[in-house]
Amino acid sequence: MQHSPKVIIVGAGFAGLQAAQSLGRSGAEVLLIDQHNYHTFVPLLYQVATAQIEPGQATLPIRTLLRRFAPRSSRAGVRFLRTTVQRVDLKNRIVETEGGPLPYDYLVLATGSKPQFLGVSGVAQHGLLLGSLEDAIVLRSHILKQFEAAAWEPDPQRRQQLLTFTIVGGGATGIEVAGALTELIRGPLKRDYSTLDLRQVQIILLHAGDRLLAELPSSLGDYTRKRLRQIGVEVYLQARVNRVTEDTVYLTNGQKIPTETVIWTAGLDANLLAGTEHLPTATRNRVFVRPTLQVPGYPEVYAIGDTAHIEQQGKPLAGVAPEALQAGVTVARNIQRQMRGRDPQPFQYFNKGRLAIIGCFSGVGKVGPVLLTGFLPWLMWLTVHLVYLPGFRNRLLLLISWLHAYFFNDRSVRLIQPGFSSMGASFQASASQDPPDRKQNFS
């Protein structure tokens, strides 16, 4: 081979970043592309949204994570390009970016997922999401704005509406948000809004299925529902959303929930690049891949993470971080095999277990055949995420934030951040339509 092969990896999430790092010393010329200059540690986003940690604690500069692999004397190593990919030309092996076309020898598609609104009207306009750092900051600002507005709202009915928080989706994310929101309100907000009657706060979790955490054994879902109810979350099972407006959620059973806050965690679709439309896809728009993670018809193209439909023992993977990380390692190994003229090997996911955090010192988990509920899986969840977060300083700061939050029941990252437009804008408008009789309160 006269030159080192060029590998382009699109997306610096768990899968793409891991693939880049694992290829770091392979002799390949690796280019990692992402639209952001930071890697988002997605499992911690709900903590950003509930004012527990700083945005910078759930994100890491990509270049710092790649420092060890920076090209030195030769061109081999990993480089980073912050740009938007416009399309891929799989036939001619070119990635077209804002900054021009980039040829590749191997391509890794790791572009993650995007929210799926399941055809429910109004969610795109009025729903709040939790898929990106920006979403999390917008959600945090929105929650805090509702309290600011409620503090001066003389009409009890309108106040009730401001203080009703609806979460759609009974998967891990929905449950995390419901629990963390409860912690936020019971702890710091109770003290900050001492003149506000917080018995008016309603946190409602809407789930379309029969039980929460469908991918875990049903006893864990039952425990979660019971625990959420104990801490004050109203859990509605078999509840499907029909329509969302600026101030109401309509369910298919005719029920109406007056609320300005709809946190949508109900579904994710693969976020596919233009130029890949012809690839065969499974549910959630995920690209079918071979057991080796190669895209059918393109042996030099791999898809991993939420972009791909990966089956293990006849069942698709759930879409959690450990799967993405392990797939990243496999892709790196398979590309190195191909570079040496050998065949790629099938991906084998090693499941270390699953944990879900509920909040208020409880969680659930399944490790091998053992089911866990209560404090232990809660602590395990925090420990695992602390350990997996890269960087000593980040871990230390995260640990202090958590100790502070859990020992003192307080949080201090409660900025209503200016400058964010996005979906929060519609709410901003409504929040500023506050009643003209605030004077009444103050007089």
Added chain:
Amino acid sequence: MQHSPKVIIVGAGFAGLQAAQSLGRSGAEVLLIDQHNYHTFVPLLYQVATAQIEPGQATLPIRTLLRRFAPRSSRAGVRFLRTTVQRVDLKNRIVETEGGPLPYDYLVLATGSKPQFLGVSGVAQHGLLLGSLEDAIVLRSHILKQFEAAAWEPDPQRRQQLLTFTIVGGGATGIEVAGALTELIRGPLKRDYSTLDLRQVQIILLHAGDRLLAELPSSLGDYTRKRLRQIGVEVYLQARVNRVTEDTVYLTNGQKIPTETVIWTAGLDANLLAGTEHLPTATRNRVFVRPTLQVPGYPEVYAIGDTAHIEQQGKPLAGVAPEALQAGVTVARNIQRQMRGRDPQPFQYFNKGRLAIIGCFSGVGKVGPVLLTGFLPWLMWLTVHLVYLPGFRNRLLLLISWLHAYFFNDRSVRLIQPGFSSMGASFQASASQDPPDRKQNFS
């Protein structure tokens, strides 16, 4: 008196917040109004802008700072309203807000300052500021974007332009930014952009006057200039900006600096509310106040902080935090005196000294008659700001961030944050007009 008097304080900066806290147990019904739900610890903004600390480390939730003073049984105490004041009606003693009119018995104007562009064209469009949290986040993103663009820029001349950072103003803020930017580039960015030749980086400090830090003895200004030059900052004295465009700064002496980064720290005007136009003002649009800090003609209205022109021993105050804090205490005391039918007393500023931080382990200071340069005032600056930052957790996190930054010469808050429009928008547009021949680099 049949009811407790109503005090409205507009602005929760150092002056307004201190006045509110000092009135907390006075028996008055105090309302603190700000457009943000957080207090900005302005002296640390330059560290946010240079990726040293998180936005949440330079800001504190106002409600948390007022918890101790929340009204309980009676209406006496301090409440907070997040809104925008539209105008004040001094004659009828009413503050008009987005949410309606609010009557007062006493009014404290503490609305701070806004940038003053000194008639230089183009600054409003292309300049970057450092007066608010939003400014700091926009500036941080802008600096990092320049490096991302430079990393893939094949044209050396254009790369030079991307890597030229111009700071206008040789006061404390301009010097802090110049030093911190040097630290940022020499430390983490050098490691993150190992393929980029950082000898192309230029940091230029433009100052209209004869010497830096004009309000301190000239030997300190001379030391500062020498020290800045040592660490690689080009200091131009008697340099006046004539015009700023998207990619060039034009000086009045005909010199042209190709740069996309103009950090404007050159001037601040008082940020006056509508309805106060008829009040007599001094330089920088600041309201003349009596020695008691009362606004002439309105004994129930006070002005403090950057809103007011306050003289001590025939000289106006400089506009630093200790002055604002002490004025806040005096206003609270004077209002309490008025509540008891007594006369307000003159404000007397107790000057504990002045410190300015240069960066790279050096600073300057004047404590009483003693002039300090080098490491000691640098450490004192950090210590004083650590001590004055409210909250144990905040102090601990800040200390860790600093220890990490200074011992490991690293920083980890390097997000190019999405969603910020504001002034950064013009740069964003130009940054995406990257050369179409990136391919060249990668091939």
